[in-house]
Amino acid sequence: MTATTLQTTAQHIRGVMDKIDVVAPLGFLVMRCWVAWAFLKSGYLKITSWDSTMYLFENEFQVPLLPPDIAAYMGTFTELVFPSLLIAGLGGRFSAFVLFVFNIIAVISYPDLDAAAARDHHAWGIMLFFLMLAGPGKISIDCWLRKKFSSAR
Numbered sequence: 001m002t003a004t005t006l007q008t009t010a011q012h013i014r015g016v017m018d019k020i021d022v023v024a025p026l027g028f029l030v031m032r033c034w035v036a037w038a039f040l041k042s043g044y045l046k047i048t049s050w051d052s053t054m055y056l057f058e059n060e061f062q063v064p065l066l067p068p069d070i071a072a073y074m075g076t077f078t079e080l081v082f083p084s085l086l087i088a089g090l091g092g093r094f095s096a097f098v099l100f101v102f103n104i105i106a107v108i109s110y111p112d113l114d115a116a117a118a119r120d121h122h123a124w125g126i127m128l129f130f131l132m133l134a135g136p137g138k139i140s141i142d143c144w145l146r147k148k149f150s151s152a153r
Contacts, residue, residue, distance in 0.1 A: 028137025035127045036083035043079025063109045089140020096131035
């Protein structure tokens with residue numbers, strides 16, 4: 001390969017990477033919405049059938065260190081509030097952290113989790129871990145606030 005060929009190849013690769021950089025914020029938004037949706041559905045189900053929720057927390061889920069009623073309230077609150085914040089990208093890293101820990105507790109607390117559900121929890125855990133490290137991305141309230149207040153200095 002000649003130097004000119006290598007330079008042309010590098011320019012093409014840079015062009016592709018620039019295009020990927022343009023759509024990356026959409027990828028972050030889709031990831032936030034994808035993982036948040038799973039928790040929101042569960043929280044909605046808990047709050048709309050509270051008797052069933054209480055039954056599960058009293059008889060099925062084995063949440064460590066908490067009485068079943070407190071665990072049910074805290075779980076429902078977590079599944080409704082933090083996914084909403086994650087979708088908006090408000091406190092994105094903190095919301096991802098809370099849901100990451102919540103996801104671990106959910107897996108530990110339900111000993112009868114089948115293989116398919118365990119794979120879902122693993123996928124959500126990976127997405128949440130990534131969002132904890134990278135943040136919610138450019139299409140987020142966090143990014144807007146950062147830009148607004150960093151330019152005000």
